[in-house]
Amino acid sequence: NAGVMQNPRHLVRRRGQEARLRCSPMKGHSHVYWYRQLPEEGLKFMVYLQKENIIDESGMPKERFSAEFPKEGPSILRIQQVVRGDSAAYFCASSPPGWRTDTQYFGPGTRLTVL
Amino acid sequence: DAKTTQPPSMDCAEGRAANLPCNHSTISGNEYVYWYRQIHSQGPQYIIHGLKNNETNEMASLIITEDRKSSTLILPHATLRDTAVYYCIVRVAGAQKLVFGQGTRLTINP
Numbered sequence: 081n082a083g084v085m086q087n088p089r090h091l092v093r094r095r096g097q098e099a100r101l102r103c104s105p106m107k108g109h110s111h112v113y114w115y116r117q118l119p120e121e122g123l124k125f126m127v128y129l130q131k132e133n134i135i136d137e138s139g140m141p142k143e144r145f146s147a148e149f150p151k152e153g154p155s156i157l158r159i160q161q162v163v164r165g166d167s168a169a170y171f172c173a174s175s176p177p178g179w180r181t182d183t184q185y186f187g188p189g190t191r192l193t194v195l
Numbered sequence: 196d197a198k199t200t201q202p203p204s205m206d207c208a209e210g211r212a213a214n215l216p217c218n219h220s221t222i223s224g225n226e227y228v229y230w231y232r233q234i235h236s237q238g239p240q241y242i243i244h245g246l247k248n249n250e251t252n253e254m255a256s257l258i259i260t261e262d263r264k265s266s267t268l269i270l271p272h273a274t275l276r277d278t279a280v281y282y283c284i285v286r287v288a289g290a291q292k293l294v295f296g297q298g299t300r301l302t303i304n305p
């Protein structure tokens with residue numbers, strides 16, 4: 081059973097460009113979470129999605145950031161008009177449905193560098 | 196989610212047991228104790244979790260005190276590959292997010 085997959089693993093963008101980060105959850109998992117880790121800082125929750133629904137986006141910056149988890153395909157975290165402060169590692173986690181088995185399993189992350 | 200307190204760093208000799216403490220004095224009755232670790236900038240790795248009883252799996256053991264106000268993660272035979280930042284998190288089952296603190300930076304020495 082493959083783990084959580086994220087791509088690309090490394091992404092370089094210039095200021096003002098768009099960044100798209102993809103996350104494929106583990107097989108059988110329908111819940112996806114995105115976290116961000118700024119350099120030398122801890123992991124911070126950004127958003128929680130179920131298929132086609134955003135459940136909690138309390139950690140998302142108010143502008144330029146959006147996330148989706150369509151019925152088919154991976155979850156996408158989209159950052160428009162990137163700035164240098166967006167440089168960070170972005171981790172995706174997934175969990176199966178059901179509150180008793182909701183342990184989150186993380187992917188390897190996407191490291192975004194904004195020049 | 197309840198706040199946890201962990202020592203910022205610890206050292207352990209290779210082959211010895213590593214015992215990582217965590218205080219969670221304000222934990223509620225329905226909150227679980229989770230442990231994750233992050234090796235060098237990789238994605239966090241789930242280790243173990245428990246509610247009241249001690250738990251053991253192939254990676255580690257989790258000892259929770261009877262009053263549930265503290266717990267200890269035990270790596271029975273630490274190897275150099277166990278060098279990582281270890282996070283203790285308390286969380287209600289079904290809660291949507293993990294709240295990571297600063298964790299304990301564990302260094303295994305040869």
